[in-house]
Every structure is written in C-alpha cells, then in structure tokens.
Amino acid sequence: MRFFSLEGKLTLALFVAIGVAAALALVIDSLIGRPWLSFAVTLVVGTLLAPLYARGLTSTVASLFRTLAGSVTSFKDGDFNFSIAAERRDELGDLVRAHNDLGRVLREERQGLFQRELLLDTVVQNTPTAIVLTEPHGHVVYANVAARQLLNSGRRLQGLDFAKVVSECPAAFGQAVRDGGDTLFTVPIDGEEETFHFSQRSFNLQGRQHCMYLIKRMTREISRQEVATWKKVIRVISHELNNSLAPMSSLAHSGRLLAQKGDLARLAPVFDTIEDRTRHLHLFIRGYAEFAKLPQPRAARVPWAPLLEAIASQFPGVAIGDPPAIAAWFDRAQVEQVLINLIKNAHESGSAVEDIRLDVSQSETETRIDVRDRGTGMSEAVLASALLPFYSTKRSGTGLGLALAREIAEAHGGRIILANRDHGGLKVTLVLPRPLGADATVTPATPGA
Structure with missing residues (x-):
C-alpha cells in the first residue's frame, strides 16, 4: 500500500479520527468519572463533527472531479486547450496527468489534421479539374475554383441547387449528368468546340449520401492524342505496305529472271504469292477505308x-x-x-x-x-x-x-x-x-x- 495513495490517506484519516475520539473519551471520563456517560458524550460530539471532517477530507477531491467533468465537456465540444494544474502523488494525480496528456495529443492531432485539410483544400482548389460536391437534396456544399469558373462565371456555388445550375449549362452537359457514369461531351466555348470528361461518384459523408461530380477539360489532351494517333496510323500503314511491297518487288524480280530463262513452270508459285500479298494488302486498306467512308445509315x-x-x-x-x-x-x-x-x-x-x-x-x-x-x-x-x-x-x-x-x-x-x-x-x-x-x-x- 502506497502511503500517498488514496487508500493510504484514508487509512491515516481514520487513524487520526479514532485517536481523537479515544483522547476525547479519556478527557471526558476524567472530568465526569462515569464511563458510559463519557462514551455517550463522545459519540454525540463525534456525530456532530463527522460531516465537517468528511467535507474537509473530500472537498479537494470533489473540486478536482468537477474540474475533470468540465474539461471532458470541453473535449466533447471540440475545445482541447484545457489542462488541469494539480500536484498530487496519488491516483487522482495520475488521472490528472493522463487527462493533460490526452488533451495535448488531441491538440497536436487537431493541428496536424487542420494542416492536412488546408493542404488538401489548396490542392483541390487549384486543380484544373472542376469538382462539385452535393448533399442528398442536391444543393452544392463544395465547389473549387475551376467549377465556379466553368459553371457559374466564377461566382460562388455553395448553397445553390445543382439541378438549376445544370439547367443553365449547355444541353450536352445536362445530358451527361442525367446519364451518370463516365462519359465525354463536347460544348462550344468562345466559338470553339471544347471536349470534357465527366464522371460522377456517390459516397457517404457523416452518415449522409453525397454525390461528387468531376469535369475535366480534355481538348488539349485529345489533340495531342490525335497527333500521336495519326503518327501511329502512318507507322502501321507504312509497316504493312513495306511488309507486302518488299516481297512483291523481290518476287517480281525473280519472275522476270525466270521468264528470261524460259522457266515458265516456276512462275506459277511466284504469281500465287504476289496475288496473296496483294489480297492481304487490299483487305487491310479496305478496313481503314470503311471507317473513313462510313455510309449514311438507312434507317x-x-x-x-x-x-x-x-x-x-x-x-x-x-x-x-x-x-x-x-x-x-x-x-x-x-x-x-x-x-x-x-x-x-x-x-x-x-x-x-x-x-x-x-x-x-x-x-x-x-x-x-x-x-x-x-x-x-x-x-x-x-x-x-x-x-x-x-x-x-x-x-x-x-x-x-x-x-x-x-x-x-x-x-x-x-x-x-x-x-x-x-x-x-x-x-x-x-x-x-x-x-x-x-x-x-x-x-x-x-x-x-
């Protein structure tokens, strides 16, 4: 048993109370000389003084409990800037120190979380992808700079009905929102056709269903991809042409030599191979031509x-x-x-x-x-x-x-x-x-x- 523990202090207080009661009983007995009356007087005096003695013993502990209760309420309200100054060497002192350590950890975590949120908000606000977050009733709760510029001429979007915002945008965007999922749509902006990639995701935030819309401008990327595509087409066609024309040229030369020698029997396989390569090349070119010359549908x-x-x-x-x-x-x-x-x-x-x-x-x-x-x-x-x-x-x-x-x-x-x-x-x-x-x-x- 620790001497400075609550158990040790309570034991000491009881020992003092018993000693005082015994001393009081002896003093009264020496004055009166009647043991039973002395015991009764001591009991009455002890009963009257016991509440005062108990209050004196527990007043500090009760005050500390009230302080802890108030501090926990502050933690519940999100205020972690609360610590308790109490120098005690018992279990209550250990509780106070644990409480102060908890407050310090919560303050540090909140500060770190605030810094991360600030960093994330800075990144999201400055990303070129337009981001809009709506709550279950369809009202906008978050929109970054790109979304405000694209959908509302740079004005604030928070609190607006997203369906109303969409209704004032080009019809292609409204159709993409109604279709959901991921899709591409094209709208005219400042006299030029701009292509966008649209995606929509739903998730739970604080127990409520929210929807996030992402709109990314794809015109430049598509233009770069188109250039790369044409380069790839040229390489593919060049490769196929070389694969067919090179052996055909060689076979034609061989056929000329065979014809000059009069070896007509060996000319048939040469012509068959040339015909086969020509047919392959024709089918290859026709596949690309069909795509380029798709006929109008006959509904x-x-x-x-x-x-x-x-x-x-x-x-x-x-x-x-x-x-x-x-x-x-x-x-x-x-x-x-x-x-x-x-x-x-x-x-x-x-x-x-x-x-x-x-x-x-x-x-x-x-x-x-x-x-x-x-x-x-x-x-x-x-x-x-x-x-x-x-x-x-x-x-x-x-x-x-x-x-x-x-x-x-x-x-x-x-x-x-x-x-x-x-x-x-x-x-x-x-x-x-x-x-x-x-x-x-x-x-x-x-x-x-």
Whole structure:
C-alpha cells in the first residue's frame, strides 16, 4: 500500500479520527468519572463533527472531479486547450496527468489534421479539374475554383441547387449528368468546340449520401492524342505496305529472271504469292477505308427478335435479355456490326462468356442497348481515349472497333457511353434516338423458332 495513495490517506484519516475520539473519551471520563456517560458524550460530539471532517477530507477531491467533468465537456465540444494544474502523488494525480496528456495529443492531432485539410483544400482548389460536391437534396456544399469558373462565371456555388445550375449549362452537359457514369461531351466555348470528361461518384459523408461530380477539360489532351494517333496510323500503314511491297518487288524480280530463262513452270508459285500479298494488302486498306467512308445509315423498321437471335447465334453462351415488343428504327446492318464489335471486346477483356450480357430497353424518346462484362474494365485514362480512332491498348489492335461504334451511333443521332461496373467489368451503352411515328408493335418470336 502506497502511503500517498488514496487508500493510504484514508487509512491515516481514520487513524487520526479514532485517536481523537479515544483522547476525547479519556478527557471526558476524567472530568465526569462515569464511563458510559463519557462514551455517550463522545459519540454525540463525534456525530456532530463527522460531516465537517468528511467535507474537509473530500472537498479537494470533489473540486478536482468537477474540474475533470468540465474539461471532458470541453473535449466533447471540440475545445482541447484545457489542462488541469494539480500536484498530487496519488491516483487522482495520475488521472490528472493522463487527462493533460490526452488533451495535448488531441491538440497536436487537431493541428496536424487542420494542416492536412488546408493542404488538401489548396490542392483541390487549384486543380484544373472542376469538382462539385452535393448533399442528398442536391444543393452544392463544395465547389473549387475551376467549377465556379466553368459553371457559374466564377461566382460562388455553395448553397445553390445543382439541378438549376445544370439547367443553365449547355444541353450536352445536362445530358451527361442525367446519364451518370463516365462519359465525354463536347460544348462550344468562345466559338470553339471544347471536349470534357465527366464522371460522377456517390459516397457517404457523416452518415449522409453525397454525390461528387468531376469535369475535366480534355481538348488539349485529345489533340495531342490525335497527333500521336495519326503518327501511329502512318507507322502501321507504312509497316504493312513495306511488309507486302518488299516481297512483291523481290518476287517480281525473280519472275522476270525466270521468264528470261524460259522457266515458265516456276512462275506459277511466284504469281500465287504476289496475288496473296496483294489480297492481304487490299483487305487491310479496305478496313481503314470503311471507317473513313462510313455510309449514311438507312434507317428502317427492325424487329428485335430476329436481330437478337442473329447475335445469339454468333456468340453462344452470351446472355441476351428479352426482346422488346416495339420494333426499332435504325440501320440494322450498322447496329448489328456495333453489337458484334462490343461483344467481341467483352470477350477479349478477359470476362467469362456467361458473365457477358446484352439487354435492350426503350423509352418514349430513345433506345438503350447495354453490353455488360466482368473483365478488367478500363482506367480513367483509357476511358477518356477509348472512343478515339486507332486508339488501342491491345498489342495487335487497330483501334477501330469502338471508334466505328461511335461513328455509327453519332450517324444515327445517338452516342456511346462507357462506364466501369462495381466489382469489376465494363458497361457499354449504345443510345439511339426513337423518331416520332416510328413505333410499331411486333409479336415476340417464339423461343427456338
């Protein structure tokens, strides 16, 4: 037992009280000479003095408890600039020192957190990407400098209804917000076309659902990518031409020598090889020419069941949703080519066949065809460039699949939307407008027909 502990001090106080009571009893007994009366008088005096003695013993401790309670309340309110000066060598002294250490640690952590928040806010405010954060009711709670300049002419956005802000922006931006996910849109600014990458994310902040919008200007990056793309196209075409023309030139020379020698029997393999290389070169050039000279779509009434059955026959195992009862209105050959390219890309993404799914949905104004997979998805950089002509992450890819799909969609007045899926994979959406008066109900095909 420590002498200066609370237990030691209480033991000492009881020992003193007992000693004083015994001394008082002896004094009274010496004066009265009657032990029982002396005991009664001592008991009465002790009862009257006990509250005063207890208050004297606990007053310091009670005051310290009140101080600790007030300090804890200050901590709860976020005020950590509170410490207690009490020099004690008992358990209460240990508690006070622990309390002061806790306050110091909380002050240091709050100061560090404040510095980090200041640094983060400085970085976010000065980033060229426009960032807008909205609360569950759609009001803006945070917007950086780029967002204010892009969406509100540099004026404050906090507190405004984001839907109202969007309604005053170009229609392409409003459409991107309604579609959600990641997409590219183009708007005219100061007489020039500017391309932006839009993304939208939801998350919980302080127990409430918030939404964050990011808008990044992509015009310069796309321009640089286009220059790099043209250089790549020139290299690819030059490579293919050299691979075909060099052996053809050599074979032509060999054929001339054989003809001069009159060895006509050996000329047939030479001509066959030249014909084969010429055919390969023709197909290669035609693939690029088809992209460059995509014909205008010839829209017509297209029942869904035969189209989806044709897709299913080419890709067994791919899940295909029920065909809508209302016929579509587009160029079947071109849209079918788009769907073939999208499903082939889903196969090549590493997704299992059974995880690839094609679904069609229709509204009064548009048709949406979704192709989902569980492949590797796309990074932000690839999402921003995937629809560009000749852009490919595949070693032997031409970069024409998604670019051709985009060209066909835009020729129909629609668009292509790319978005990564939760838990991995990609969703590619082909959106096509539905002209007024083009609706026609068709009878769904009988399964297996």
